[in-house]
Amino acid sequence: MSTVLITQANGGDHMSPPGHPERGDRLVVLDELFAKPRFAHLTKKTAQPVELDVALAAHSEAILEAIRDKRPIEGIARIEADTFISAKSLEVVATGLGGALEALDMVMSGEVENGFCAIRPPGHHAERDWPMGFCLINTIAVTAQIARQKYGVERVAIVDFDVHHGNGTENIFRTDRDVFYGSTHQMPLYPGTGAASETGVGNIVNVPLAPHSDGEAMREAFVEGILPALNEFSPDLLLVSAGFDADFRDPMAHLNWTARDFSWVTGKLMDVAERQCNNRLVSMLEGGYDLNGLSAGVAAHLRMLMDGTSENE
Ligand SMILES: [Zn+2]
Known part of the structure; x- marks a missing residue:
């Protein structure tokens, strides 16, 4: 495998x-x-x-007006609930998006087969019109739209293994037959969406997982739910919302995944990318709030992306 790793020097400025x-x-x-x-x-x-207006590929003007209006000259301002914005947040968001789009460019040009973007803040809770859940814009949704507009990609799949449901991504694509969204997530948990009955126009597969369940339940969810649907969808590009807050140490949720589970799911997604879309896969960081769990999960994910082996082997 050839892999690009995108890092973000100004990530701490948000x-x-x-x-x-x-x-x-x-x-x-x-x-x-x-x-x-x-x-x-x-x-x-x-x-x-990149220019923040690039986000209009997946968002309305309202969300950009909201974050521009709320951005303080100095210090930190609250947007909603637990979502905050600081003086330099717009530059950080624009840089994270730029990183994701660079990974997209490199994968689409064939320079690399896959990429992982270690960027923040996360994005999958941001809906078309409004930021929420620590997310100011939905970076993966914008990346999917740019892939279609810039490269003519016909069918984009987004798979989300963050412990929270990506309500924003579902919101943006729920009536779009050419974008697949598949998610495992703990339920009940924030944001409360993601029931199995939410199927969009047949393009959405949600598999809720019970609190305190482990990686076995996740594997079953993928083998029986998400992977068959994903293969049937037959994407031309696979994007991954890679959250690591299903780790057993994470303070925000109660699933019990280990690094082996993150390796496993990454390998299964790579198998689909190999079969369906010439290995084209771009993964980007979403959640993951226990620093040891985050580091272990990302290590497992990245090792699998770069050389197809498990971190534990
Ligand atoms: Zn999360």
């Missing part, structure tokens, strides 16, 4: 209040991980900003 789980340290621990010898031979790129 500030959250003390004690907030979605914090700059998340990328600091990942930068320490990426400096280890086993990741030395990866192609690495530092994300560069």
Whole structure:
């Protein structure tokens, strides 16, 4: 495999209040991980900003007006509930998006087969019109739309193994037959959406997982639910909302996945990408709030992406 790793130098400039789980340290621990010898031979790129208006590919003007209006001159402002914005957040969001689009460019040109973007803030809760759940814009949804507009990709699949349901991604694509959205997530849990009955126009597969369930339940959900539907959809590009908050240590939820589970699901998604779309896969960081769990999960995910092996082997 050839893999690009996108990192974000300004990730820490998006500030959250003390004690907030979605914090700059998340990328600091990942930068320490990426400096280890086993990741030395990866192609690495530092994300560069794009114009924020690029987000209009998946969003209305309302969401950009909201975050521009709420952005404080200094300090931190609240957008809603636990979603905050700070003076430099717009630049951070534009840079994370730029990183995702660079990975897309490299995968679509064939320069690499897959890519992982260690970017923040996460995006999958941001709906077409409004930010929510730590997410200011929906980076993966914008990436899917740019893939269609720029490269003429006909069928894009988004698979989301973050422990929370990606209500924003579902909201944006729920009537779009050419975008598949498949998600495993703990239920009940924030944001409360993601019932198995939410099927869009036949393009959405939600498999809720019971609190305190482990990786076996996740594997069953993929083998019996998401993977057959994904293969049947036959994507031309596979995007992954890679959240690591299903880790057993995570403080935001109660699933019990281990690094082996993140390796396994990554391998299964790569199998689909190999069979359906010439290995084209772009993964981007969503949640993951226990720093040890985040680091272990990303290590497992990235090892599988780059050389098809499990971190534990
Ligand atoms: Zn999450």
